[in-house]
Amino acid sequence: MNDLVFRPIAEGERRAVHRLLAEALHASPPDDKGWELVGPSFPADRTLAAFDGDAPVGMASSFATAIAVPGGKTLPAAAVDGVAVRADHTRRGVVTTLLSEQLRDCVRRGDLIAALHASEATIYGRFGYGAATTGQNLRIITSRAALRPEVPVTGRVRLLDPAEAVGRVPELYRRIGLTRPGMIQRPELWWPAYHDRLVRDGGGDHRVAVHIGPDGENGYAVFRTTDQRTPDDPGRGALLEVRDLHAADPGAAAGLWRFLIGLDLVAEISAPMRPADEPLRALVTDARAVQVTGMEDHIWVRLLDAGAALAARTYREAPAVVLGLEDRLLPENTGSYRITADGATRTGASAQLRVDAEVLAMLYLGEWRASTLAAAGRITVVDPAALVDADELFRTDVRPWCGTYF
Ligand SMILES: CC(=O)SCCNC(=O)CCNC(=O)[C@H](O)C(C)(C)COP(=O)(O)OP(=O)(O)OC[C@H]1O[C@@H](n2cnc3c(N)ncnc32)[C@H](O)[C@@H]1OP(=O)(O)O
Numbered sequence: 001m002n003d004l005v006f007r008p009i010a011e012g013e014r015r016a017v018h019r020l021l022a023e024a025l026h027a028s029p030p031d032d033k034g035w036e037l038v039g040p041s042f043p044a045d046r047t048l049a050a051f052d053g054d055a056p057v058g059m060a061s062s063f064a065t066a067i068a069v070p071g072g073k074t075l076p077a078a079a080v081d082g083v084a085v086r087a088d089h090t091r092r093g094v095v096t097t098l099l100s101e102q103l104r105d106c107v108r109r110g111d112l113i114a115a116l117h118a119s120e121a122t123i124y125g126r127f128g129y130g131a132a133t134t135g136q137n138l139r140i141i142t143s144r145a146a147l148r149p150e151v152p153v154t155g156r157v158r159l160l161d162p163a164e165a166v167g168r169v170p171e172l173y174r175r176i177g178l179t180r181p182g183m184i185q186r187p188e189l190w191w192p193a194y195h196d197r198l199v200r201d202g203g204g205d206h207r208v209a210v211h212i213g214p215d216g217e218n219g220y221a222v223f224r225t226t227d228q229r230t231p232d233d234p235g236r237g238a239l240l241e242v243r244d245l246h247a248a249d250p251g252a253a254a255g256l257w258r259f260l261i262g263l264d265l266v267a268e269i270s271a272p273m274r275p276a277d278e279p280l281r282a283l284v285t286d287a288r289a290v291q292v293t294g295m296e297d298h299i300w301v302r303l304l305d306a307g308a309a310l311a312a313r314t315y316r317e318a319p320a321v322v323l324g325l326e327d328r329l330l331p332e333n334t335g336s337y338r339i340t341a342d343g344a345t346r347t348g349a350s351a352q353l354r355v356d357a358e359v360l361a362m363l364y365l366g367e368w369r370a371s372t373l374a375a376a377g378r379i380t381v382v383d384p385a386a387l388v389d390a391d392e393l394f395r396t397d398v399r400p401w402c403g404t405y406f
Pocket of ligand 1: 025081082083084085086089090091092093094095096097117118119122123126
């Protein structure tokens with residue numbers, strides 16, 4: 001550890017550092033063509049690395065984005081898209097140094113929140129990240145899953161060719177907007193790395209369907225199908241996997257699901273990481289045709305400037321609560337915050353509920369109830385009456401969800 005050098009990477013070091021990430025995640029590093037698409041999403045100036053001599057042995061990268069918070073504001077945020085330590089250098093504190101420095105770097109840049117998808121649920125709590133959204137993994141048996149007759153038809157669906165999809169979906173995502181807390185803006189560099197290479201001519205095997213409502217395109221689905229027939233089961237229908245599905249309103253969402261469920265020769269649909277309150281089971285005639293095969297933590301968030309982030313979201317009507325925060329890694333956040341229906345401010349008042357940075361992050365987007373976390377011993381309750389008020393203040397109309405993989 002002592003002989004390692006921690007520093008931002010240089011432009012010419014990006015690919016070697018990305019290879020380190022791919023290896024740590026047991027993925028294949030992109031070939032030259034793939035790197036043309038992925039490389040730009042991996043800017044040198046937001047990548048910190050640990051070097052053993054010339055060799056990168058640890059890295060932490062992010063890209064700049066904005067995240068929607070309850071009430072609809074969007075806050076500058078860091079999307080932490082790569083964290084890895086070479087297998088022969090793990091458990092010596094390398095990532096602790098990198099993530100601690102990355103947090104300070106993000107604060108200096110003015111990001112109010114950092115967000116990530118965790119490879120394991122045991123890594124990030126110690127750095128003040130909390131599991132802030134939940135995704136449900138759905139399996140839909142298409143032969144039993146027709147949409148109910150009363151679900152209105154509000155438009156039609158059209159398949160795009162790859163060039164159209166590359167050109168049009170980014171604009172459509174922007175137009176649909178960040179409809180739930182936890183959704184992020186997708187910067188230009190995100191699209192080639194995460195969308196274009198799935199749908200492009202000659203490489204990608206995904207297709208894109210758009211929903212066209214009375215005022216134009218208002219939803220899309222990126223999906224692929226895989227033939228599942230075998231010599232023993234020659235009549236078996238295909239598997240359809242939904243990669244990305246966003247809609248501006250419930251009618252467009254229902255139209256997309258109707259299209260996907262109705263595709264000929266498809267036996268089942270796999271739709272991972274959908275919003276926990278997506279009403280698919282209510283939309284179909286046989287609710288049991290939509291099975292929840294898993295519920296998983298989706299994005300984890302970290303409040304970088306707790307005061308500004310708390311002040312930026314809205315709260316429901318309830319008596320005020322004073323939260324006491326202890327933030328070990330960013331001690332400037334440590335203190336008391338008075339949360340009211342009119343907003344949140346720092347206060348000198350003594351705390352009714354004491355939380356650490358991880359638990360505050362779990363509460364922030366509205367996914368967790370304070371009383372649930374208190375029951376688990378995660379909140380120190382000084383004044384029990386404050387728990388029910390905190391439950392109400394932080395509650396949101398819709399479940400938070402990110403819906404963007406990074
Ligand atoms: C946003 C993303 O990119 S998610 C992808 C994260 N990357 C991966 O999963 C790739 C494979 N894993 C790795 O590269 C590394 O093992 C990492 C990045 C997870 C951890 O890096 P390390 O340098 O070994 O972590 P470090 O030594 O700083 O450990 C910090 C603490 O976390 C603990 N820890 C580290 N990794 C894990 C883990 N996978 N599970 C549980 N605890 C862990 C350590 O035990 C240590 O605890 P302590 O402070 O109580 O002693």
